Amino acid sequence: GAGVSQSPRYKVAKRGQDVALRCDPISGHVSLFWYQQALGQGPEFLTYFQNEAQLDKSGLPSDRFFAERPEGSVSTLKIQRTQQEDSAVYLCASSLTGAQYNEQFFGPGTRLTVL
Amino acid sequence: RKEVEQDPGPFNVPEGATVAFNCTYSNSASQSFFWYRQDCRKEPKLLMSVYSSGNEDGRFTAQLNRASQYISLLIRDSKLSDSATYLCVVNAGNNRKLIWGLGTSLAVNP
Numbered sequence: 001g002a003g004v005s006q007s008p009r010y011k012v013a014k015r016g017q018d019v020a021l022r023c024d025p026i027s028g029h030v031s032l033f034w035y036q037q038a039l040g041q042g043p044e045f046l047t048y049f050q051n052e053a054q055l056d057k058s059g060l061p062s063d064r065f066f067a068e069r070p071e072g073s074v075s076t077l078k079i080q081r082t083q084q085e086d087s088a089v090y091l092c093a094s095s096l097t098g099a100q101y102n103e104q105f106f107g108p109g110t111r112l113t114v115l
Numbered sequence: 116r117k118e119v120e121q122d123p124g125p126f127n128v129p130e131g132a133t134v135a136f137n138c139t140y141s142n143s144a145s146q147s148f149f150w151y152r153q154d155c156r157k158e159p160k161l162l163m164s165v166y167s168s169g170n171e172d173g174r175f176t177a178q179l180n181r182a183s184q185y186i187s188l189l190i191r192d193s194k195l196s197d198s199a200t201y202l203c204v205v206n207a208g209n210n211r212k213l214i215w216g217l218g219t220s221l222a223v224n225p
Contacts, residue, residue: 033213035215040217041217042119042202042215042216042217042218043159043202043215044215045212045213045214045215048212056212058212059212091158091159101146101147101164103149103161103164104161104213106158106159106160107158108157108158109158
């Protein structure tokens with residue numbers, strides 16, 4: 001099935017390295033969300049795109065985090081100079097429209113471990 | 116106070132039991148409410164949206180109390196396959212940002 005896919009599924013980085021996480025949303029979905037989920041916690045909102053426009057990036061924890069969706073489909077979350085506290089599962093979700101009541105469909109996540 | 120609060124549990128119940136989870140939210144402007152289910156090491160999946168009038172889907176019933184700012188999820192006749200974490204999700208007022216609770220862990224035992 002053509003669900004949300006994310007790559008890589010697992011990433012181990014040394015502290016200070018840059019990483020790039022990719023999300024392929026469901027084809028035709030307008031909205032795309034990035035979340036960070038630490039162990040034992042619920043997902044924490046990072047940023048939101050409607051098509052190629054980044055409408056909300058209030059959840060990005062620092063300026064080391066950057067997200068883009070240049071053509072309104074695939075999105076990349078980049079983390080520069082990774083720190084140990086960045087270790088988490090990064091979830092991407094998409095929804096059909098921009099309406100707030102739409103179901104969000106999640107990808108399997110990228111588990112990032114920073115050593 | 117957290118924006119969305121849930122009892123983390125764990126709730127341990129026998130098969131066939133009825134179990135209820137509550138969730139409170141702080142933003143009175145919130146308009147959309149959901150329960151998501153997350154299995155261990157898996158991504159969250161929508162269980163049900165919560166409507167003002169309350170809604171039922173098989174063994175699952177969701178209720179919304181706007182005056183007290185809480186939502187609830189009732190699971191009847193629990194199955195082993197219901198074992199998971201149940202996440203309460205509320206939108207942050209008039210935008211599309213969703214605020215997630217920590218989740219309530221449920222273990223249904225044979």
